[in-house]
Amino acid sequence: MTELRVARVLIDSPLPQLDRLFDYAIPDHLLPDARPGVRVRVPLRSAGRMVDGYLVELAEAQESPRPLSELDAVVSPVVVLTPGLYALARRAADRAAGSAGDILRLAIPKRMVRAEKAWLGAAPPEPPSVTAHALEWADRSLGGFNGLAGALDGRERIAVDAPPRPSRIAPDTEVGAWAELLAAAALRELAAGRSSVLVVPDYRDQAQLEAVLDARGASPSVVRVDARQSGPERYSAFLRTLSPVACIVVGNRSSVYAPAHDLGLIALWDDGDPLLSEPLSPGVHARDAALVRQELDGCALLFAGHTRTTDVERLVAVGWVREILPTRRETPRVVLSATREGEARSARLPSAAFASAREALASGPVLVQVSRPGYAPVLVCADCRRPARCRHCAGPLRARRAGAAPECGWCGRAATAWRCPHCESERVRMASSGSERTADELGRAFPGVRIIVADGEHPVTQVDGRPALVVATRGAEPHAIGGYRAVILLDGDRMLLAEDLRIGESCLRWWSNAAALAAPGAPVHLVGVTGGVARALATWTQPAYARAELAERAPLRMPPTVRVATVEGLPRAVDAALAAVQSAPGGLAPTYGPDATGGSVLGPVAVPTEGGPALARALVRFDYSQGRAVAESLRASVIAEALRSRKAVKGRPAGPRNTLKVRVDVPDLDL
Incomplete structure (x- = not known):
């Protein structure tokens, strides 16, 4: 039997053409530490330098006319990339026409050596314990909804409208009733030895959940994940989620990727909050990542809010998410x-x-x-009512306090002698x-x-x-x-x-x-x-x-009744990407062409730029059934443009700078 001596490595690079697994030979001295999921350092021949990456899997050595490069080093023996996390990153990236490395950069914190050594030397976490009183409270809290506990046990996808009222958990602590609902669901999972991931928009929501869980004695099992943590704190929290002990992860949008052990529940609070929309490439919304993860892990998925987003309501309408109503309707x-x-x-x-x-x-x-x-x-001219602008940078003028001179909201300069360029008035009024x-x-x-x-x-x-x-x-x-x-x-x-x-x-x-x-x-x-x-x-x-x-929105083909992608870059590259996506097998159907209502491609239009080459931008609208074909085509266009514009190699002149950018599932048709 051939010995497993080939490591398949995902390189940590923003270059789209490197978003695949590369084969490397494993030298003998690295065989004991070269395990799937560890961080490694490998040579990149095309760049002539060493780069970091993740060892995704081991494979059998195959005959090859060209010898494989060898792993340079195993950076750490800790397995940080679990098979489930890699599968999630790969699926989420493919759905968004992006790179798995970009997803993993959000999911896996930077390595902190001291925090890692402390974690390796510490005793394993204690198994979670939930008191009978806390479990009784959790069952009572979930009992306010018809069949919610059974749906969670059945690993269903659920949407609920949270009770619109505050709740006092201590004489000096008030939280929303929604926090008790999510905490109760997580406590039931913890009592069964399963983990939960509770995703909230910001630190105030996070503090409410932590306060409820602390009041019910679950704080030792709570793992906090957010951007306000220091590097060592965040890395320590990530390492805790890797332990084979159930926990409750409470965090912001990136916590949806936390590799918690034996995941039983993902809960999203207020998914319409823009803070749950990831601004970094490839821009996967926490809601979409949760849907992909639920399908992969087979856990329960709970959407809760005081309102219902059109995205969740569409899922309810098609039967992908089940709506559960409260036993007693509460209204302000x-x-x-x-x-x-x-x-x-x-x-x-x-x-x-x-x-x-x-x-x-x-x-x-x-x-x-x-x-x-x-x-x-907002300040406007008192006579012509046009917006008052700074004469230095054209920024909006604002009044900081009554009687004070207006200040620019961009450069901060005081507009002491402002004059309207349209009517020459020297007076402003508050709009x-x-x-x-x-x-x-x-x-x-x-x-x-x-x-x-x-x-x-x-x-x-x-x-x-x-x-x-x-x-x-x-x-x-x-x-x-x-x-x-x-x-x-x-x-x-x-x-x-x-x-x-x-x-x-x-x-x-x-x-x-x-x-x-x-x-x-x-x-x-x-x-x-x-x-x-x-x-x-x-x-x-x-x-x-x-x-x-x-x-x-359905007759107008606006999101979320359809999916929408933006394509931006050099006009030549945008035209090529649009032509490719329209001719791809399984891509845009002919009935959605220019003669259909609204068309499937809007644009391209010119993008205002300050210097540099002229850019263009277009929108591509497509049905959910066409998602895979469209995403694959757009991703192929991004890679082709990246290869076209790569730097000079061995005397070959460099092509134009790569500017083709694709983002899938933009919420608004905003050109």
Whole structure:
């Protein structure tokens, strides 16, 4: 029998033409440590240097006319690339027309030698233990949904609407009821000896989950994974997930790849949050990665939120995800507030909302949600109403405080002698109110009341139950002990004016998350908004709104009813990629050509550039059944362009710089 002496290595490189396995011979002195999954260093002949990589698998030596290069070194004996993680990275990358190495760069932290040595020398983690009291609480929490526990045990894909209310887990700690739901599901899996991966958008959601799990005695089994950790902390957490002991991983979007032992559950909270969309190549959304992983691992998959994204609703409609309803429907008391007869239409706070806030302040805090931070984020010319721009960099001018000179939002220069280039006016006016200006206005309207500003510059995670006006930007709302006695949602009409295909469901998500912070029975005032999105909030029928959105987008072939890819690069390369994808077997069907409604290819159009070669960009729309063929064709075009533009080798002149970029599953048709 031939001895296994060939290592198949995935090179850690951003070059698309290197996204495959390379064969290397294993020298005798490396045979004991050359195991699948370890980090290795190998020579790359085409570059004439050593590069890092992962040993994916061992193969039998074959006769070859050309001798194989040898492994240079095994960097570490720790197996960091498990077979399941490689399969997930390969499938997710192929689906997104990207490289598996790019996925692994997100999933596997950089090696930290001291952390690795400490982990190798430490005792193995203790087996998890869940008390009978905690397990009883978990069963009771999941009992609020019809058949949810059975669906989780059956490894199903599930979508639930989380209870829209706060929950107090300690005298000084308030969390959302959704955190208890996800923690309960994870505790049941932990009691059965299985791991869970709980994916949330940001650190505030993560803190809520950790607080609930700590209160139920599960903190020793919780593994935190997020970008706020130091390098050694993150690498130590990753090594913990490699242990053959069940754990609960709580983290942001990259935690969906955590190689937890015997995975029983993946849960995503609020999948419509843009923080769950990966900006780095190949741009795989955490929701899509979770769907791929569920199919590979056969675990349960839970989508939870206060709203339903159109992406999840499409999966429910086709039967790929099952919707589970609560046994008792809970809805906040939403009031659609508009200006009454005799009131100025420019008034930000109608009399009904003002009276409700004044009454609520007698017993506790009131939340006021605004669209933007700062004092006056937008300034315009007082005479012609054109946006006020910096004369140095053309950036938008903003007012930091009342009476102060405007400042540029880009370069920070003060516009002390500003003059409108269109009408020569020297006066500006405020076109919008930020969180700080709103706080000033409410401070004058409610003298003697405590004012708290919560936004990106003033992060606040929780406020006490004393009377206060909490002015927060969307997504930055802190929890209040006992819940807010009233919630006022301002600037809704301005939010809906954004040029975004998904602005309706985004606004509904922002408002619903804020409404879920209200105490039971407390009024939630949506100011100045009417139409379908307002009705969905008032009746708390977010899934119905998502279904209506899907029905409107289907005839127009807009995502997520179809998949969309962007192709950007030199016009020649873009044209070649589009021609290839339209002629690929199993690719774009003829019925989706230029004569069909909307067409399958939009563009190409010119992309504005500052210097350098002219670029073009196009959109490719395709059905889900065509996904594999389209992704393979686009990936082949990226590799072909990369090979065309590689640097000079042995005197051959270099081609033009590679600029062909492909991203699959862009959420919006934005050229």
